[in-house]
Amino acid sequence: MSPGFQLWPAAASQHAREVDLLIGSFGAMVWLLSLPVFLLMGFFAWRYRRGRAANRRHRPNRNIWLETSWSAIPFTLTMVFYVWATGLFLDLQHPPANAMTIDVVAKQWMWKFQHPEGAREINDLHVPVGTPVKLVMTSQDVIHSLYLPAMRIKQDVLPGRYTSEWFTADRTGVFPLRCAEFCGADHAVMGGRLVVMSPARFAEWLAANDGGALSPAERGAKLYRESGCAACHDRAANGLAPSLEGLFGTRVQLADGSVRTADEQYLRDSLILPNSAVTAGYRPIMPSYANTFGPDEIAALVAWMKTSGGSRPQ
Ligand code: HEC
Ligand SMILES: [Cu+2]
Numbered sequence: 001m002s003p004g005f006q007l008w009p010a011a012a013s014q015h016a017r018e019v020d021l022l023i024g025s026f027g028a029m030v031w032l033l034s035l036p037v038f039l040l041m042g043f044f045a046w047r048y049r050r051g052r053a054a055n056r057r058h059r060p061n062r063n064i065w066l067e068t069s070w071s072a073i074p075f076t077l078t079m080v081f082y083v084w085a086t087g088l089f090l091d092l093q094h095p096p097a098n099a100m101t102i103d104v105v106a107k108q109w110m111w112k113f114q115h116p117e118g119a120r121e122i123n124d125l126h127v128p129v130g131t132p133v134k135l136v137m138t139s140q141d142v143i144h145s146l147y148l149p150a151m152r153i154k155q156d157v158l159p160g161r162y163t164s165e166w167f168t169a170d171r172t173g174v175f176p177l178r179c180a181e182f183c184g185a186d187h188a189v190m191g192g193r194l195v196v197m198s199p200a201r202f203a204e205w206l207a208a209n210d211g212g213a214l215s216p217a218e219r220g221a222k223l224y225r226e227s228g229c230a231a232c233h234d235r236a237a238n239g240l241a242p243s244l245e246g247l248f249g250t251r252v253q254l255a256d257g258s259v260r261t262a263d264e265q266y267l268r269d270s271l272i273l274p275n276s277a278v279t280a281g282y283r284p285i286m287p288s289y290a291n292t293f294g295p296d297e298i299a300a301l302v303a304w305m306k307t308s309g310g311s312r313p314q
Contacts, residue, residue: 009176012150012169012196018088019152026081033074092153095166099134100127103216103299106137106144106157109186111177114299118215119206123192125177126209127169128202134166136264138295144183148194150175157181160290162268169196220304223297232286241286242279248306253280267302 011017048054102125103114113121127133137146139159147154151167179190197205214222224230232241247262255278260266269276271293274286293301 009149010173011152012171012173012175013152013167014170015088015091015167016150016152022081022084022088029077029081033077092165095134095164096132099132099166101134101136102127103296103303104135104137104146104157105140105295105299106146106179107140108142108184109179109190111146111179111190111192112296114216114296115206115210116216116303117206118210118218121209123177124195125192126195126197126202126205128199129169129172129196130199132166132168134164136162136164136299138162140295142183143181144179144190145181147178147180148175149178150194154180160272162265169194172196172198216300216303217307218304219297219300220302221308223293223301224304227289227292241282244305245308248308252277254278255280255282264302264306267305268298271298271301 008020011020048056101116105112105114111123111125113125115121119126135146135155137155137157138161139157141159143159144157145154146157146165148167150173151169153165153167155163155165157163173196175194175196177192177194179187181187183190229244233244235243248267250262251259252262252266253259260277266277270286272288272290274288275284278284289298
């Protein structure tokens with residue numbers, strides 16, 4: 001898996017190549033601006049060395065344009081890089097709406113991945129080429145960081161919170177996957193492989209690996225029935241709690257007067273911190289499930305709430 005000494009990690013996405021171009025150009029600019037300074041330093045040290053009969057009289061000429069230029073030109077160049085890098089950074093904050101969402105749970109010292117169709121894997125992550133993939137990540141213990149060098153992306157993974165990162169692989173292959181946040185004794189071996197496959201081979205892999213497991217949405221539906229959510233949330237519960245059907249993506253009016261979009265973060269918060277955002281018109285009676293459900297179960301419930309749109313939860 002470790003391909004020996006590598007001067008530059010393999011690049012397997014458009015984003016990775018853009019990051020390389022940015023780093024390369026920035027490196028070139030730094031050389032361009034600093035090399036003359038060091039060359040001239042050497043030259044002057046040699047030319048005006050002690051004992052050499054050189055003309056040491058200060059030449060009394062001033063050129064305001066020359067003096068301004070060596071502040072203005074580097075400044076302008078740096079601003080170009082600032083705008084360029086900000087563009088790439090913002091791009092990372094906006095996964096495409098059609099991205100395939102994979103749930104990631106980190107723990108000392110492994111990565112657990114859960115595909116929307118049900119397949120689960122540990123340390124290896126299989127994805128299809130050419131499809132945007134969004135990783136929604138949380139930690140079961142300490143802070144980790146999921147680093148995919150070939151995609152040039154890295155994001156901290158925190159306990160009790162969800163963070164995400166996304167990429168679109170543009171060539172097949174096997175690439176390293178690492179933890180990039182020191183997280184304890186076995187941090188150095190906390191990693192695996194990112195396996196990018198052709199869509200056809202990925203479909204075969206998915207079919208061979210779901211092992212009859214329930215998809216996250218199916219597990220979520222089961223949890224909803226078995227955990228007593230229905231006692232409050234079903235229509236039959238006489239309006240004790242709002243119906244969850246078709247909730248995902250709508251705007252929710254909260255008791256404190258604010259309005260929030262019912263996105264994934266909102267659904268998770270509703271389970272972990274139900275009283276942090278109480279829906280207008282209801283009493284804050286929902287218990288917190290922070291100590292009942294682990295990240296896997298919360299991900300399953302969220303997956304179910306996302307897909308139950310329109311159909312009545314039973
Ligand atoms: C004791 C009753 C009760 C139980 C049990 C309960 N809830 Fe709730 N839930 C509420 C009430 C009341 C609200 C609205 C007030 C609020 O936002 O806290 C709510 C709000 C929510 C919301 C936000 C809904 C919106 O329209 O903004 C979600 C999502 C949710 N619950 C999911 C669940 C899930 C999933 C379960 C089971 C694991 C569950 N609830 C169990 C009473 C309950
Ligand atoms: Cu780690």
